[in-house]
Amino acid sequence: MEYFRPRSIEDAYAILDKYGTNAVPIAGSSFFMGHREELFDEVEAVVDIKRVGLAYIRASGDALHLGATTTLAEILASDVLRTGPWAVLQETVARLNIKEVRNVATVGGEVCIAGEVDLPTTLLALDAVIVLGSARGQRALALGEFHRGYLNNALERGEIVTEVRIPRLPARSGAAFSKFERTFADLPLVNVAVRVSLAPGGEVSDARVSVGAAVAVPVRSRAAEQALTGRKPTAAVITAAAAATADIECIGDIRASAELRALWVRCGAEDALLAAVRNAEG
Ligand SMILES: Cc1cc2nc3c(=O)[nH]c(=O)nc-3n(C[C@H](O)[C@H](O)[C@H](O)COP(=O)(O)OP(=O)(O)OC[C@H]3O[C@@H](n4cnc5c(N)ncnc54)[C@H](O)[C@@H]3O)c2cc1C
Numbered sequence: 144m145e146y147f148r149p150r151s152i153e154d155a156y157a158i159l160d161k162y163g164t165n166a167v168p169i170a171g172s173s174f175f176m177g178h179r180e181e182l183f184d185e186v187e188a189v190v191d192i193k194r195v196g197l198a199y200i201r202a203s204g205d206a207l208h209l210g211a212t213t214t215l216a217e218i219l220a221s222d223v224l225r226t227g228p229w230a231v232l233q234e235t236v237a238r239l240n241i242k243e244v245r246n247v248a249t250v251g252g253e254v255c256i257a258g259e260v261d262l263p264t265t266l267l268a269l270d271a272v273i274v275l276g277s278a279r280g281q282r283a284l285a286l287g288e289f290h291r292g293y294l295n296n297a298l299e300r301g302e303i304v305t306e307v308r309i310p311r312l313p314a315r316s317g318a319a320f321s322k323f324e325r326t327f328a329d330l331p332l333v334n335v336a337v338r339v340s341l342a343p344g345g346e347v348s349d350a351r352v353s354v355g356a357a358v359a360v361p362v363r364s365r366a367a368e369q370a371l372t373g374r375k376p377t378a379a380v381i382t383a384a385a386a387a388t389a390d391i392e393c394i395g396d397i398r399a400s401a402e403l404r405a406l407w408v409r410c411g412a413e414d415a416l417l418a419a420v421r422n423a424e425g
Contacts, residue, residue: 148191155195156278159301162188168303170212171247174256197305207309211251231318235265238322251304257290257360259330264355265320268336274306290360316340317422321411331356332399335411337419347371352412357393357404366390367412376420385413
């Protein structure tokens with residue numbers, strides 16, 4: 144196996160194009176080294192993309208742009224994300240308790256692993272778009288289309304994730320994140336991210352309730368979103384919306400039963416909605 148560390152995105156694309164399905168891009172390597180040992184014998188080229196200029200956090204007129212190799216620690220330190228609904232990104236990565244992992248794990252790594260991670264749940268609630276690049280050009284997919292099932296995504300031969308783009312939210316929007324894990328260093332058993340936008344009269348004009356880890360890949364609770372939309376977000380409405388997350392079929396395994404996960408989803412949704420509404424109301 145050969146290890147490449149290209150200095151430009153064009154060089155990275157050329158190597159990935161040359162080796163095709165026998166090449167694997169890596170970023171922080173925090174997942175790759177621990178979970179993809181089976182690839183070590185099969186793969187001819189490992190392409191480290193951390194030096195190709197994809198580590199940035201930029202706000203433009205209509206969106207937030209997160210470069211794929213931006214680390215979770217860089218998200219936590221960013222002044223651009225300190226206030227407003229994007230602060231939920233900091234809230235999310237702060238709940239990954241292991242500093243050493245935050246220092247290396249990247250935005251691209253988080254979204255490419257379709258599994259028990261936190262950031263994609265929050266990105267789904269923020270309507271994030273995944274930008275993919277290759278020697279053939281660029282394309283963009285909504286996060287929900289990018290994930291194709293557990294540990295499976297829409298990347299094609301020679302492609303990498305270059306950026307995650309988050310559209311700007313209307314004024315009077317708020318977002319919040321909630322998570323359940325067994326121990327300090329455990330992967331999430333359940334995570335919930337919510338976003339609400341309020342109309343001038345105080346009714347919820349738009350809502351997202353996104354659930355991860357309790358399911359193969361993050362999904363939205365459409366029933367919870369419907370229970371909020373068009374209504375004033377009173378405590379009773381929020382409790383009803385949280386109960387409506389029962390539309391999500393949770394997985395059960397040795398770490399937690401489906402019933403327990405469903406209960407945590409409901410509690411997490413209620414907590415996060417109360418916080419998001421407080422944020423939106425300023
Ligand atoms: C002990 C431990 C606990 C953890 N706890 C949590 C937690 O609670 N919550 C949480 O959210 N995360 C947690 N993580 C981090 C998470 O599990 C992954 O390790 C991390 O998200 C991977 O990021 P990375 O940049 O290191 O990816 P890598 O390991 O470099 O890559 C992961 C996969 O994505 C692919 N890939 C990476 N970047 C790109 C790209 N730009 N384009 C195309 N493919 C790409 C690689 O080919 C590989 O298959 C934990 C990790 C550890 C080790």
